[in-house]
Amino acid sequence: MALSIKIDNINKTFYKPTVFFWKKNNKIQALKNVSFRCPEKKISCILGPNGAGKTTIIKILSGLIIQDSGEINFINAKLQKNKKNNIGLMTSNERSFYWRLTGRQNLNFFAELYGLKGKIKKERINQLLKDFSVEKDADLPLRLYSTGMKYKLLIIRALISDPDVIILDEPTSHIDPLARENIHKIIKENIINKNLKTVILCTHDLEEAQFLSDHLILLNEGKVIAEGSYDDLKKKINPNIIFKIFFVKKPKRAFFNSLSNYDLFEQDNEVQICMDNESDVPEIIKNAVENNGKILWCKEEKESLFEIFKRLTSGEK
Amino acid sequence: MKILAFIKKDLLIMLSYRFNVFISVLISSLSLVFLYYLSKTFTGTMSQYLKEFDGNYFSFVLVGISVSSFVSVGLHAFANEIRTSQVEGTLEALISTPTSIYTILIGNSMFSFIKSFISSITILIIGGIFFGFFISIYNLLITFLILLLVFISFLAIGMLSASFIMVFKQGNPINFIFGYSSYFMGGIIFPVEVLPKPLQTMSYFLPITHATKALRKLLLSQYDINEIKILIYRLLLFILILLPVSFFAFHVSIKQAKKNGSLVQY
Numbered sequence: 073m074a075l076s077i078k079i080d081n082i083n084k085t086f087y088k089p090t091v092f093f094w095k096k097n098n099k100i101q102a103l104k105n106v107s108f109r110c111p112e113k114k115i116s117c118i119l120g121p122n123g124a125g126k127t128t129i130i131k132i133l134s135g136l137i138i139q140d141s142g143e144i145n146f147i148n149a150k151l152q153k154n155k156k157n158n159i160g161l162m163t164s165n166e167r168s169f170y171w172r173l174t175g176r177q178n179l180n181f182f183a184e185l186y187g188l189k190g191k192i193k194k195e196r197i198n199q200l201l202k203d204f205s206v207e208k209d210a211d212l213p214l215r216l217y218s219t220g221m222k223y224k225l226l227i228i229r230a231l232i233s234d235p236d237v238i239i240l241d242e243p244t245s246h247i248d249p250l251a252r253e254n255i256h257k258i259i260k261e262n263i264i265n266k267n268l269k270t271v272i273l274c275t276h277d278l279e280e281a282q283f284l285s286d287h288l289i290l291l292n293e294g295k296v297i298a299e300g301s302y303d304d305l306k307k308k309i310n311p312n313i314i315f316k317i318f319f320v321k322k323p324k325r326a327f328f329n330s331l332s333n334y335d336l337f338e339q340d341n342e343v344q345i346c347m348d349n350e351s352d353v354p355e356i357i358k359n360a361v362e363n364n365g366k367i368l369w370c371k372e373e374k375e376s377l378f379e380i381f382k383r384l385t386s387g388e389k
Numbered sequence: 390m391k392i393l394a395f396i397k398k399d400l401l402i403m404l405s406y407r408f409n410v411f412i413s414v415l416i417s418s419l420s421l422v423f424l425y426y427l428s429k430t431f432t433g434t435m436s437q438y439l440k441e442f443d444g445n446y447f448s449f450v451l452v453g454i455s456v457s458s459f460v461s462v463g464l465h466a467f468a469n470e471i472r473t474s475q476v477e478g479t480l481e482a483l484i485s486t487p488t489s490i491y492t493i494l495i496g497n498s499m500f501s502f503i504k505s506f507i508s509s510i511t512i513l514i515i516g517g518i519f520f521g522f523f524i525s526i527y528n529l530l531i532t533f534l535i536l537l538l539v540f541i542s543f544l545a546i547g548m549l550s551a552s553f554i555m556v557f558k559q560g561n562p563i564n565f566i567f568g569y570s571s572y573f574m575g576g577i578i579f580p581v582e583v584l585p586k587p588l589q590t591m592s593y594f595l596p597i598t599h600a601t602k603a604l605r606k607l608l609l610s611q612y613d614i615n616e617i618k619i620l621i622y623r624l625l626l627f628i629l630i631l632l633p634v635s636f637f638a639f640h641v642s643i644k645q646a647k648k649n650g651s652l653v654q655y
Contacts, residue, residue, distance in 0.1 A: 086650055131650065134485050138647045156487035168482040170398065172405040177398075184394035185486040213405070229482070 074147075076112040076237065076270040077133075081105045082142035084128055102128045104294045106142070110237075110287065115264060115271040117281040120291035121385060126274045129291070130241050133272065134161045146237075157186065160230030164242040166222040171215040175206060175225050178214060179232060186233035200228045203262050220251030227258065237270045238263055244280060256283060282377040292385045306375055309383050314373040315345045315353060323365025330359055344373070391488055395496030396503065403500070417508065421515060424450055438580040442609045448516065452604045453577035455512040456539055458505040460571045460597055463543020464564050466498035467551035472558070490643050491636075494551060495544070502540055509536055513608065528607055531614055535603050538624040542596035545631035552635070552642035558651075567595065576601040596627040 083105060088098035103125045110116040118126050131137040133144065135156065146155065169178045176197065183193045201207040204224045209217065217225070223243065230238050243259065244252040263269050275281055281288060288305060290298040298305050319341045328336070335346035345356065350372065360367060403410060428447030442449050474480035474497065483493045513532060550563040574581065574588055575597035581589055592598045603620035606612040614621075 084650075128650070136481065136484060136647070137650045138644075156485070159485075161482075161485040163478075163481060165478040165481065167478040170402060170479065172402045173398065177401055181394055181398045182482070182486060185391055185483070185488045187487065233487075 074112040076147055077110040077272070078143075078145040078147065079109070079129075079133075080107045080143045080145070082107070082129070082132060082144070083140045084125075084132065084137070085140055102294050103132075103139070106291070106294070106296055108289045108296055108299050110270060110272055112147070112270050113264070113268045114286035115259075115273055115284050116287040116289060117273045117275060117285035118289045118291060119275065119278070119281050119381065121276065123293075124291040125294040126276075126291055127241065130161075130239055130272070130274050134159060134239055157233055158235045158237060160233065160235040160238045162226050162230035162238065162240045162243060164223075164226070164245045166219065166226065166246075169214050169222070169225065169229075172213060174211045174213055175217065175221075176201070176210040178225070179210075179228060182229050183232050188233065196232060196234070200231060203266075204228055204258060218251075220247050220254065223247055223251070223255055224258070227255070227263075231263070231269075235269070237272065240271060240273045242275055242277075243273070244277065245275075252280075256280065259284060278377045278381055288377075290381065290384055298384050302377065302380075305377075305380050305384070309380055310375060312346050312348060313350050315347060315350075315356070315370065316373050317343045317345070317357075317360065317370040318368045319343070319360075319365050320368045321364070321366040323360045323363035327360050327363035327365060331356070341368075391492050392496045392499055395493075396500050399497075399500035417512075420454075421451075421512065424454070438582050442605065445609070448609050449580070449605065450578060451512060451516040452608060453575075453601050455509040455516075456536070456597060456600050456604060457572070457575075457577045458508050459502075459536070459539045459543045460568065460575070460577075462498075462501045462505045463540075463547045464550055464568045465547075466501040467494060467544075467547035468554045468561055468564075470494070470497040470501075471551045471554050475558075491639070494548065494639070498547065502544070506536060506540065517608075528611075531607055531617075532604060535600055535607070535621065535624070538621065538628065539596060539600040542600075542624060542627045542631060545628065545635040546596075548635035548639050549631070552638040555639070555642040555646050556651075571595050571597045574598065596624055596631075599623045599627075 082103050083101070084103040086100045086102055088100060106125070106129065108116075118129060120126050128137060132139050146158075170181070173181070179197045179200075180193065183197060188196060198207070201210050204227065206221060206224050206228070209221060214222065214225070227240070227243065230240070240259070244255050247255065259271070259273075263271055273281070273284060282302060285302070287301060288299065289296060290305070298308060300308070322341060328338070331345060337344040337346075347353075357367070357370065425447055428445070428450065436446075439446060439449055471480070471494065474483065480493075483497075484490065488496075510532070546563060546567050550561055553561045553563060570591070571577070574584060574592035575595050576592070577597070581592045581598060581602075584592065599620045603617045603624070606617050606620075607614075
């Protein structure tokens with residue numbers, strides 16, 4: 073998998089303010105040797121409980137905070153050379169717009185700060201407003217926008233300079249489920265599928281992370297505790313597969329006897345089989361049918377991201 | 390130019406508060422009328438301090454007021470704009486664009502400076518047209534030059550002031566040092582010469598003192614530029630000292646704020 077960003081050994085310590093400013097003994101180490109990779113044109117999600125260091129990492133990536141040590145390498149040379157033009161930051165702060173101006177006037181202003189001018193600027197803004205279905209309300213003052221619309225505008229602003237990397241900091245934190253679903257769809261369709269951007273998503277919403285992300289980075293107490301795809305993380309905490317079969321008619325006892333090598337859990341018409349390897353599944357199904365079993369459904373029981381998250385953050389195996 | 394984008398943005402915001410525009414113009418006009426009647430009270434009583442200006446207090450104070458708006462804007466615009474954008478949350482969005490922090494700082498305050506500039510020139514022109522002091526085109530050009538130097542001096546002071554806001558968020562000694570003293574010792578409402586000698590000496594360390602003197606000599610006493618060039622040099626000296634110090638202080642404050650993560654905090 074091609075890489076877009078390499079983050080190596082980032083450390084960041086903050087000092088709690090004291091009455092005497094020369095005393096700096098109240099240290100908070102926000103990030104401890106944080107290293108991770110973000111694959112190109114995929115969504116990488118930084119996940120962690122409150123205080124894990126997610127926002128600090130985002131702020132370091134977008135240049136708002138300087139790290140004490142460590143390196144951020146953008147693999148793409150263009151990105152390394154002109155970071156700010158090629159990174160679009162979307163914060164969840166809807167107050168970061170000028171509410172007396174219209175949506176279009178706000179976008180015009182920010183586009184000019186990104187160096188866009190004249191026809192190119194106009195076309196870019198119109199295209200984005202159209203893609204995000206905000207076109208008809210673009211000339212209304214921002215104070216009349218719904219929260220969902222303001223969030224769409226926040227994403228548009230992050231995309232305005234057509235950057236290679238988009239940082240989304242809690243993109244749906246204060247919006248209703250329908251608007252949230254809409255934003256998720258937009259992120260998938262407009263940012264990933266259509267525009268092929270590398271996205272760094274920062275969230276504590278596990279459902280959002282599971283739905284959107286290709287690559288997960290789990291932070292806890294300033295450290296990366298796990299990194300990889302959902303399947304990688306799942307394997308890390310539990311390499312076994314739990315396979316469930318629901319019978320309309322249960323098979324003969326011989327079927328159950330043949331499963332003596334597996335951990336088995338049987339309740340009414342449902343059977344749970346714990347196995348090391350999913351390649352055993354076809355044989356088990358065949359065996360059930362041969363023993364007169366009638367199957368209504370069967371599926372692999374996946375451990376939710378919540379379970380994985382809970383176990384990894386608590387250090388439980 | 391990015392500064393123009395800031396000016397346009399602030400103009401649009403100002404125009405969106407239409408009633409406020411109307412009230413501001415009304416208040417400015419009324420304050421001129423107020424000053425006119427105040428000066429009429431003293432007509433005929435020749436103060437020794439106003440001899441140079443034919444005893445015309447109105448013209449004297451009008452020039453002082455025209456420059457004083459720079460004091461207020463210079464001291465407050467930068468610091469206020471930084472603080473407002475920290476509180477509103479726009480600073481984070483601005484900093485994440487490829488725009489230097491200096492452009493953000495100056496751009497955000499430029500509209501206030503332009504308003505002061507226009508207001509200063511308008512006050513002087515209105516004074517010239519309606520209340521009888523002479524402004525030639527030549528004088529107007531030199532007036533522009535002096536106001537520009539005052540503008541740059543206070544831009545530097547404003548940047549120094551913003552450095553404190555960037556690090557300490559609240560509590561700004563620059564306002565105290567340059568703000569109150571400029572109003573008190575800068576010769577805005579009354580001549581510096583009425584003050585005790587030590588305060589007169591202190592007033593030499595304020596750019597406003599030299600600006601008000603230069604403008605009065607130019608507009609009210611019809612001095613030539615050669616006769617006021619020493620005052621212009623002093624303003625230039627302020628700029629030469631203050632500007633690098635301010636840029637350095639602001640640079641250090643930004644670095645400090647980025648280090649302790651408080652850049653967008655308030």
